[in-house]
Amino acid sequence: MKTAELEEKVIYGTFLQDRIVKVKPVESSGKWSNLLVANQDNKKDPFLYNKVKRSFQVPLNSEARGGGVKVILDDQRRVKIQKYMESFPLGMTQKEFFEKEIGVNLNPMAAPDVNFWRVDRRSRVILTKEGLTLNLNLPMDMLKYQILLSNKNLISPSYEERDIRATYEFMIVDEGKVTTQKLAEASVKANAYVKFAEITSSKASITGFIKSLGRGIPASATEDWMKNEVLTIVEGQPEYFLEIVNHPQYNERIFVQEAVEAGAIIRKADRRYTLDNGAELGDLTDVVNYILNPDNQEVRMRIKAKIEMSKR
Numbered sequence: 001m002k003t004a005e006l007e008e009k010v011i012y013g014t015f016l017q018d019r020i021v022k023v024k025p026v027e028s029s030g031k032w033s034n035l036l037v038a039n040q041d042n043k044k045d046p047f048l049y050n051k052v053k054r055s056f057q058v059p060l061n062s063e064a065r066g067g068g069v070k071v072i073l074d075d076q077r078r079v080k081i082q083k084y085m086e087s088f089p090l091g092m093t094q095k096e097f098f099e100k101e102i103g104v105n106l107n108p109m110a111a112p113d114v115n116f117w118r119v120d121r122r123s124r125v126i127l128t129k130e131g132l133t134l135n136l137n138l139p140m141d142m143l144k145y146q147i148l149l150s151n152k153n154l155i156s157p158s159y160e161e162r163d164i165r166a167t168y169e170f171m172i173v174d175e176g177k178v179t180t181q182k183l184a185e186a187s188v189k190a191n192a193y194v195k196f197a198e199i200t201s202s203k204a205s206i207t208g209f210i211k212s213l214g215r216g217i218p219a220s221a222t223e224d225w226m227k228n229e230v231l232t233i234v235e236g237q238p239e240y241f242l243e244i245v246n247h248p249q250y251n252e253r254i255f256v257q258e259a260v261e262a263g264a265i266i267r268k269a270d271r272r273y274t275l276d277n278g279a280e281l282g283d284l285t286d287v288v289n290y291i292l293n294p295d296n297q298e299v300r301m302r303i304k305a306k307i308e309m310s311k312r
Helices: 094-102 139-150 175-199 203-212 223-236 238-245 250-262 284-292 294-310
Strands: 020-025 053-056 125-128 132-135 170-173 265-267 273-275 280-282
Touching (some): 020 175, 125 139, 175 203, 223 238, 250 265, 273 284, 280 284
Antiparallel strands (some): 020 132, 053 125, 273 280
């Protein structure tokens, strides 16, 4: 083996992110509907109705926590940044990185008259009803992003979390992620409608689906009524619909419901089941496992005979 000097491989990191996010108002009256994420529901009047703009800074700690500006930049973990390896060969903290990039002391404990987080205009993020676009690969934009995230009661960290708190005024939207999510939801709906067409192709299969839910069918039910029952689930809960129709024990669940209707299996109020002789079976999963067990095929045949008798 050659004894040449091997240069240590340096693993570089970054405190930036290669993505663009948009900051948008959490409003829904449609007054500024062009700002809303596609298909966002309109539920209430926009909070910006009588406001021109909002200014956000890093919040202050409560007196119980000693006061002062909240710490939003890590000053412990070191990352090797290629750009600054000569000055920081052992790596630099997040705070040191942004200090170098912006050229200012970012110590949150600095005196009030020289404290960046209190007196520098760059420590304020101004938002209007038009929102804001941030390129997180740019240091100043990333710092603005961190400032906004520190306002936990006023800024939703994502589109998906925008309804968690009534106090949210703006939301941070990763539109690429939202688009991916919407495409996934569209795919689920498309698959659900394919299965809907399959399920509603005959009255027997519609009946089977409703029974697989553990529901009986009124004697007066028409085929259109049953189709609408299926459609309601497809439109409101497409994932649940697919989970039901694609369940590996779909047919067995139908069998159990028919056994209940025939009186061969008794369903208790707490969704537990017994045989007609009182023998305890357990929940629906237990019942299905019981009738699939080769040792219980004689009981299964007796149940099946009772179901067929009830249909005459």
